[in-house]
Amino acid sequence: MTASAAGARQFLQLPGSFELRRGGVLERPVLAYETWGQLSPERDNAIVLFTGLSPSAHAASSPGDLSPGWWEEMLGPQRPIDTDRFFVVCVNSLGSCFGSTGPSSDNPSSNALYAIDFPVLSLEDIANASLPVLDALGIDRVFAAIGCSMGGMTALAFAALHPARCGRLISVSSAARAAPFAIALRSLQREMVRRDPDWQDGRYPAGAGPITGMRMARKLGMITYRSAQEWVQRFGRERVAAEHGANDPFCIDFEVESYLEAHALKFTGAFDANCYLFLSRAMDLFDIADYGGSVASGVGRTALDEALVIGVGSDILFPLWQQRELADALGATGCDVSFEALDSIQGHDSFLVDMDRFRPVIGSWLANR
């Protein structure tokens, strides 16, 4: 294995073939990751953090990279995931485009982009790809796996596939399987990307790609990441300034339209379209019931001491009943489960923005262990 680093970001290249769950093989894939804190001499204070679809491994700032991370307020010295106590590892998902091997990487066998020829990706592959990183860091068993959204599914897969290596689970706004409403939304998002002529059947050149499709997919994402209640309070029926194209009957007119446009523009340059497609599809495919035929049997493969399952009532993408299903199934394994249903109105994204509600729940749960 070859290790290297760039700022806080470290890279591990696997020496041989990495087999994917659905039959594909990646030759010498690279995993990008960041760490915070110090591994204890007993090697019993490690936390592995799995991300949602779009974030990088940069969950928080550190001496090597002072820029704020995607969970900056949650992770650091004296923060809820206290890096004075824990050694935290966040791996950029296999299939993503922030340093780990994915569809936007070169296939070392052909020296061309994987693009649409990337093998079918599953969340189990993302979980398995974190193992060599943990091995390289000397971590046999993590104190806890933590995952948000897609990352919660990945963390559950990690705990089910490698029960001896995972002591605890914190699942944040996630689920034991993809539900049809979320599948429908993601399927449509993928169609928006694929129908953009600039997708070019997945063969767009590096740096180019389906900007329009990605922008629309991101807008649908934002619509499902927040909540109707929040937007009533935040935007109501406020209009933008009239200068936005008075001669176009379908110009951006309402504040909520302008907000979506701004978010979509920010995203499109930042995330590779094919990576988006493969990760989105991996979420649809995930079902812990693949292991033994039911959610109970799949969750039953874990050997967790304790778990914390957090959900939000206003989340339409990973609704509360899915967190309850997961918490109930974990409880049935004999694991000590804490279930928290939070009142945040910011929907699925609450774990990124409603920090006043999330910080104390995660902080006190970890502090009491």
Added chain:
Amino acid sequence: MTASAAGARQFLQLPGSFELRRGGVLERPVLAYETWGQLSPERDNAIVLFTGLSPSAHAASSPGDLSPGWWEEMLGPQRPIDTDRFFVVCVNSLGSCFGSTGPSSDNPSSNALYAIDFPVLSLEDIANASLPVLDALGIDRVFAAIGCSMGGMTALAFAALHPARCGRLISVSSAARAAPFAIALRSLQREMVRRDPDWQDGRYPAGAGPITGMRMARKLGMITYRSAQEWVQRFGRERVAAEHGANDPFCIDFEVESYLEAHALKFTGAFDANCYLFLSRAMDLFDIADYGGSVASGVGRTALDEALVIGVGSDILFPLWQQRELADALGATGCDVSFEALDSIQGHDSFLVDMDRFRPVIGSWLANR
């Protein structure tokens, strides 16, 4: 005015200019409509029915057109809206494409399609366009205006703009104003249509148009018209047969994807894209608070004796709090309001499919008057 008919569908051409609320003018527009039952000698048994975005005036079968209408089980002899008692008129919305003048009609001044040059449409215009039809039928005042979804907003506009002509209101899964969540969804649907290269900036030839954009917009429509709960029961994680393109990693795989595809294909040939854009935008623009500055003041312009407001808990597009807001505002006018929150799990579309719940509510309310 010129009257004509084709089967059950009748046409009324206005003789002069029809002024729209936002400043445009239509020359000699045509209104298509259907009627059921007989106007009483006292002319006091008329009901005007306003439709959602996509239906035609064919709400139910009749001797002139035996095909089932979009509200077949609700409307007819001995049905909840009993045409042995009531004389029912349903007008195809101005701006639609089922006989009434809209963007897919020829502009008589130029003999070219209106297309994107159609004036900005509002729901008030649709309400006002029904007046000449009622006049031609000898109806001074309707027993009730009934509207579903967009049609409920139109019915409210009718009651507020013409209080002397409207005795009662039945609002079904509708609202007093468009909320930002629904605006965001419709704005994105319009963007899908407009970004399709075949939209051709709205100048596509008659019979052609943005098939892909319309198909995706319809899929998003279907996702928001139903509910996550229904789909868990109906589809779960069922897969379609493997023959659907095993070599495409993003082929239709889950039943829910196949369902959306089938619905989308059915819609795209049937509805003109520019009509869709103008009607969709008219919904966003609707706000009864435009009249006097608040929902209370706008609703206060009605002079209704009685109203029935029906909503469904699983509706994410016109959520229950919007029905409550409307019912409360109507109650504050001194109107006798019945408010029904139904337990249907089929979301916004429940009024079209969960007839066992809707029939008795509407039937008994009318029967008791």
